[in-house]
Amino acid sequence: MSDNKILVADDHPLFRAAVLHALRETMSGVVTVEASSVSTLTAALTEHPDIQLVLLDLTMPGARGFSSLVYLRGERADIPVIVISSNDHPRVIRRAQQFGAAGFIPKSSPVEVIRTAVQTVLDGGTWFPPLTAERSESDDRLAARLAQLTPQQFRVLLCIADGLLNKQIAYELGLAENTVKVHVTAILKKLECNSRTQAAVLVKALEQQEGGAEL
Numbered sequence: 001m002s003d004n005k006i007l008v009a010d011d012h013p014l015f016r017a018a019v020l021h022a023l024r025e026t027m028s029g030v031v032t033v034e035a036s037s038v039s040t041l042t043a044a045l046t047e048h049p050d051i052q053l054v055l056l057d058l059t060m061p062g063a064r065g066f067s068s069l070v071y072l073r074g075e076r077a078d079i080p081v082i083v084i085s086s087n088d089h090p091r092v093i094r095r096a097q098q099f100g101a102a103g104f105i106p107k108s109s110p111v112e113v114i115r116t117a118v119q120t121v122l123d124g125g126t127w128f129p130p131l132t133a134e135r136s137e138s139d140d141r142l143a144a145r146l147a148q149l150t151p152q153q154f155r156v157l158l159c160i161a162d163g164l165l166n167k168q169i170a171y172e173l174g175l176a177e178n179t180v181k182v183h184v185t186a187i188l189k190k191l192e193c194n195s196r197t198q199a200a201v202l203v204k205a206l207e208q209q210e211g212g213a214e215l
Helices: 013-026 038-047 067-075 090-098 111-122 137-146 151-161 166-173 177-190 196-207
Strands: 004-009 030-035 053-056 081-085 103-106
Touching: 004 013, 004 038, 013 030, 013 111, 030 038, 038 067, 053 067, 053 111, 067 081, 067 137, 067 151, 067 196, 081 090, 081 111, 090 103, 090 137, 103 111, 137 196, 151 166, 151 177, 151 196, 166 177, 177 196
Parallel strands: 004 030, 004 053, 053 081, 081 103
Antiparallel strands: none
């Protein structure tokens, strides 16, 4: 393997450093990029359009459960994503798969497992621990509904879930207020929601966790 650029997105500096070291030591020619929040992740994708793989922690600042994974799959569907998480509950692993991840690595995994998972996904495959949880029809429906949104509409949806008004969303995203209104109308139509509250509930579904453990 040579000249593979991998983005490691995790808000824990020590863990991020450990993953970066493992990749550089065990995989020849790999180039690594770091991000510690959803905002720096977004900036890194813009600055490095040639990124070939993202290792994604789900609990970075700016993320709501699986929201960063859904956003990535909408923004850059060409880049495979491996979720790397301290919560390896079977339902969490299955949900990561259903929301578009190409792999899942528990944070307790040894270096060799990380290397194997990364290489497998870079080669076009998928890598998951045994998927013992059944697929969720509700997650399939939710993923399909969210996939209809453009990346900008998904950003607006997250702001709606935060309870922001159109004027506040416009300021937050650097948009005209009328543009936000158009996005909100389109979001509600695509998600088949009658109100902003209903749309926010869909985002809340992305946050559901097993046993109250961190993702």
